Amino acid sequence: MATNDQRTTDLNKVLNRRRIINLTGLAIANLLISLWMGQQAYSWLPPQASAESILIDKLFSFMTAVGTFIFNGVVGTLLYSVLFQRAAKYDPSDGPPIEGNVKLEIIWTGIPILLILWIGTVSYQTYDQMGILGSMTQKTMETVETVPAEPTQKVATSVEESATSAPIEVHSRQWAWEFRYPKEGVSSTELHLPVNQRAKFKLTSEDVIHGFFVPAFRVKQDIIPGKEIDFSFTPIREGRYRLRDSLYSGTYFAANQTDVVVESEAAYQKWLQTAAKTTPTAAANVAQTEFAQAEKTSVSLGWATVKPAPAPIVNYSNQPNTSQPTPQFEEEPHE
């Protein structure tokens, strides 16, 4: 063992300088790769369509860079061992009996603590900034007396609440989204928002927990039945985005999606006015269609399901999702 130690220290002396240079070189290379990965991280995310998304993407990019650095460091070390520190074929001897190194252990306890504090602080700041924007939900925890049953009544009462910008009511149910603009008296299955304005919402659910999720906005909020939840964010980019149910809500959960249209103030007002004049009709609804079809064919191999709620009756309804084609029912019996 003594010889082993001797050899190690000798080696250390000889290789010390070269080793430091090598290690520094590797660390710099790793740093560059990590920074590059951090930049790549932006391209893995959907378009930045809200003020919040810019903050969150920055945070993710930062965490990706830090994570890459650690991953490369650890896996690189392991790979080096695997490639160059293998026992020779008939070498039964043991490695150096190093049982620990207090200095090293303190370092690798300290560095993660600092890293965590760093990531935690950056996260906290991001959260704080989002809070200034008012995006994080200020929950009104008061229980709604009854689960909203009569939609028209609700719209009527909430008009008085605020004169300027009444929050848009988001009604979720199994399995449809309905958006009501109380001031304008418009209801729709597609969410329209004016660009660069704070969008405020009141989220409610009629049956189970749903999740309001627009990936392009990086926002998500569970909607707890029996509660009314305030929610807000600021869309900053015109376009059409997907709104998805993010919390599993039963059979047709995957089909409980719709579109968000962010448009200019003018286009938004025009849309509201046109919609207000349209007589409400039952919207197309994937869950309804599929359920009706399944009942008709009665060859369904499926198990029992909760009956979908009737399709919302709205002034404006979007076409059955183009990006969510209706299944080919003709094919089902074959399977």
Add this chain to the structure above:
Amino acid sequence: MSSVNVNVKPDPTLNSQAAHSHEEEDHRMFGFIVFLLSESVIFFSFFVGYIVYKTNATDWLPAGFEGLEIKEPLINTVVLVSSSFVIYFAERFLHKENLWGFRLFWLLTMAMGSFFLYGQAVEWMGLPFGFKDGVFGGTFYLLTGFHGLHVLTGVLLQGLMLGRSFLPNNYEEGEFGVEATSLFWHFVDVIWIVLFLLIYVWR
């Protein structure tokens, strides 16, 4: 080589088996305490649930119900808590090998436990709300019922121990059964005190 082995073999095996059952004897109390600690988390969870419901609910009590009567449950509480002392004396008698003293006090504990169960049943009968009447009804019956189940288990265990005290040589291998039952009884008592404070005293 093999002869040596064969000669040596049987002894350690025999010894180890004897040691084995003896060891298990020693570990039982430790294992039982571990189990009780774990069991207390269930009660703790129910308590937390009760507190959350009570502090958040808008209509806590069922309509037309003013609040729980505290007098009878208080008598019940006194009986159950004092039974903890009675069972302690029973255990003392057993340690002094006074079997009849043990049996007398043990039986008294059982009687007090049964009285508690009876009182609980009477209270349940007289209540104007049921299991399904809101969160209050649910948590009330869940907590008292789950605790009552433990009291019943305790009384049944005590009955078993009482019966076994008549077996000859029952205590040759220690008094684990009696000690564990007694510990369980103290546990049930402590839980009841918390439960009583939460449900009856806290308004």
Add this chain to the structure above:
Amino acid sequence: MSNASVETRPNSQLAAPDPQQPEPGAPENWRRFFSFSTDHKVIGIQYIVTAFVFFLFGGLLAMVMRGELITPDADLVDRTVYNGLFTMHGTIMLFMWTFPMLNGLANYLVPLMIGARDMAFPRLNAIAFWLVPIFGVILTASFFVPGGPSQSGWWAYPPVSLQNPTGNLINGQSLWLVAVALSGVSSIMGAVNIVTTIFRMRAPGMGWFKMPAFVWTVFSAQIIQLIGLPALTAGAVMLLLDLTTGTSFFDPVKGGDPVLYQHFFWFYSHPAVYVIVLPIFGVFSEIFPVYARKPLFGYKVVVVSSLLITVLSLVVWVHHMFASGTPGWMRMLFMFSTMAISIPTGIKVFAWVATVWGGKLRLTSAMLFGLGGLSTFLFAGITGIMLSSAPFDIHVNNTYFVVGHFHYVINGAVVMGFYAAIYHWFPKMTGRMYYEGLGKLHFALTFIGINLIFLPMHPLGLMGMPRRVASYDPEFAFWNVIASLGGFLLGVSTLPFILNMLSSWTRGEQAGDNPWRAIGLEWLVSSPPPHENFEEIPIIVSPPYGYGSDEPLVSNNPKGTFEESAASTQIANLAGEAN
């Protein structure tokens, strides 16, 4: 090595004259695996094999799901079937595979490692095991009741789990709850037993800091079971009452609070991940020293960090509910507590790397799986820190990013760690060697399969694909196709393993007591160990992992055989000169 095995053969046969237990592990004596045996080694193998059967079942369900997800439409199976599949996949994989499998490893190894003849309560042990097939059957039976199995996901969040479309009292959801409750009972029995065993039955000389790291991690994990499981049980009881008797604990229509259930559920189910992964950390700590021929680096810090993880794991659960409408202060508090858990975990990772560094590596199947599991775990740990950051979590919560993350933990680290453990202790359990070539093939397929299926889930989640969907927008198709192919490859990867195990167990080469020249009490007895493990309870004089030093681990001969006691196997093995 061959020398040693020739010598040990006659001994191990003589060591057990009892006809009931002629040679544990011998194929001709397979019937005892179907009996109510109280031998911890038999129970351990019973657990592992039963769990593995359910692993294959759960994997099959996953492959049907990947088949569904290879196209954007819901076209392979009905939506309700898909929902039942992912619910049962999650439930089976957790309650029927990982928990029983780890209990099996702990059962087999803990008494051997601490120098005990059996568990503290052998009969309780057997009962705990036999509950596994019972609730396994209940869970499987739910496929055949009207309305099919539970379709509410393995979280069983109310109100979805309370909807019960069939209206029957016996439905998939109620059977699910009964099975989960029984699983809890079985796990509590196991936990009481294991904790008592470790506390009370360590051999003389085995202080806490002479215990192998695996025992430490098992101990830490079982403490979590004892504290966390009752909370889940409480939640499950209340949910079952809501479902069957119409109480209103979690039903918002009647004034109940569905979010409270989430607290009950995650208070246990997040720590449950540590219940699963801690013993695998133990496996890593056992395996790296053996195949790197170096002591475990920073042993004391590594084992104490296990307990630290236990404590921290109990105060992080709300990070599953960042999007559930938790108040801001709670989000920040739990963000920091969650991040803090990466510190003891990081200590372990660095210690393993330092253990491997500068060693004399032997890349056996066990070592390959250990290293593979470590690297996938590292990746999962990094995405885990990302997830703990509340603002970012709000974006990826309930998306495939989370699915990818925890499969990197469960399938990456835990299943690979399990394979590592099986390859490492297979010679001990059966007395036979496995085929190294098949093991390496198994590793290659598994490692590629795991990365192929689970890596694409991260971009999918970042793009915003929610989890638990039977259909998805076509923009997600590319990564889903790759993931599905990886899934099928992962399915195929189990074949060489099964082939290897079955053929090696029946006709593998004789292993000898200590084929890896490993240090540890289990390697001082014959393979497979005799019924009572140790003829003489070992007296431990050295800390574990004394690789590279000459100190003997014990001062007596636990095998109790005279001719070997002085200078042969165990002492020689410690010096690393067996060949």
